[in-house]
Amino acid sequence: MNLPELHTHLWDALRLGASPTRSAFTIWQLATLGLDGAPQLRSIVLREADESTGTLAFHTDRRSPKLADIDADDRVAMLSLDLDRHVQLRLNGRARPVQDGARVRRMWDGARPHTLILYQTPHAPGTVIAQPEDGHVPSEPAHSGFDNFTLVEVVLDAIEYLDLTPGQHCRAVFRRDDGAWRGQWIAP
Ligand SMILES: Cc1cc2nc3c(=O)[nH]c(=O)nc-3n(C[C@H](O)[C@H](O)[C@H](O)COP(=O)(O)O)c2cc1C
Known part of the structure; x- marks a missing residue:
């Protein structure tokens, strides 16, 4: 595989991951x-994984500490692993909550109900509670949870690929420079 083919393959893998x-x-x-640093x-x-804009997205609770982290410093790193194929993907980017209400609503409407129930919990994630049941969603929740639902977008600036398949180790990094991705092979 050459670098342009690998770049295409990586975005295919990211899109599949987001499906x-x-x-x-x-x-x-x-x-x-x-x-605290x-x-x-x-x-x-x-x-979500959008190759045209080089962005990923995930959803989270508006009240969660990670959003305060991102608000203070938007730099994030992400890592995932295909254990069967010995492949690690490592990403860097800048995260920001999506402000486009219609887009957030579309994501909410398309999500599976069991995922959205989490957003109905009465306590902010990380709140100290007396027992696990106190953190459960009430049988008659006061609201849908939409107000707590946040879509966070990560604008990627680096994508690193590492394949440790025995006998064919391979590592490459793609960096975004003025909107264009440039790839280089690097030593594993
Ligand atoms: C399998 C799995 C998937 C998860 N997916 C999400 C997710 O998509 N968004 C999210 O905010 N938290 C998710 N969580 C929970 C987070 O890992 C984390 O515990 C929670 O968001 C609180 O993080 P924070 O205190 O850093 O904000 C997931 C946890 C597990 C075990």
């Missing part, structure tokens, strides 16, 4: 800089 079909790149680890890491589900 409703579960794939190796559905779940990502998202790193932010915590408000320490790194913070958590899993998220990839929901």
